[in-house]
């Protein structure tokens with residue numbers, strides 16, 4: 001089985017009041033990192049899962065109505081935190097990023113896309129169809145900043161369609177179907193509906209032969225997922241589909257119960273990413 005080398009990076013973060021997000025939260029400010037996975041495939045080279053924040057995010061949200069995104073979600077970021085700024089120290093020229101999987105198109109995931117104009121981008125057709133025609137206040141409400149997408153993105157991106165899914169290996173049950181991104185069984189995208197249109201997670205074996213499932217924003221943190229925390233009414237309003245969100249979380253808990261060794265990496269879970277990085281120090 002083809003293994004990938006994986007490094008977890010953080011490209012900025014956003015802050016929120018925990019009690020505003022979760023019914024079980026406390027009245028304290030919590031910081032949610034915008035993590036990015038740097039992967040290396042033996043044949044397809046370097047790639048990313050999501051792109052975090054970058055200077056493009058600030059340009060795209062400079063003016064109203066897009067500025068409102070930053071009021072709703074305060075962002076902590078400096079230029080050294082952009083993925084592209086971190087790559088050279090890892091020995092990876094920016095131009096060596098050959099492919100990017102966007103789990104969904106929220107601005108904290110697509111925020112660095114313009115930095116990698118030559119990379120092949122994989123995203124679901126559902127995600128793009130929901131994003132391509134929205135603008136203004138409608139876009140901001142869906143956490144979309146249209147200026148983050150290259151011109152002709154829809155034509156250039158590799159759109160993953162429901163017709164091209166395959167049966168997943170037993171290991172990922174109860175998840176049944178996904179996309180075999182490179183056709184070699186090394187990287188699967190797996191639908192995680194509810195949070196945003198067409199959201200997927202990314203599943204692969206890492207350098208230590210561990211199964212990793214980057215679960216995007218299917219939950220904010222693993223703690224919240226396992227403790228069945230409930231979104232507040234305000235945060236439930238920004239979910240694309242509440243029932244699907246709960247069903248996806250139930251499947252993730254089932255997967256974890258059946259395969260506790262699978263590393264679940266929610267994009268914004270600082271603890272999960274810290275533990276994963278510690279394992280390789």
Ligand SMILES: [Zn+2]
Pocket residue numbers: 104106195196217
């Ligand atoms: Zn999101």
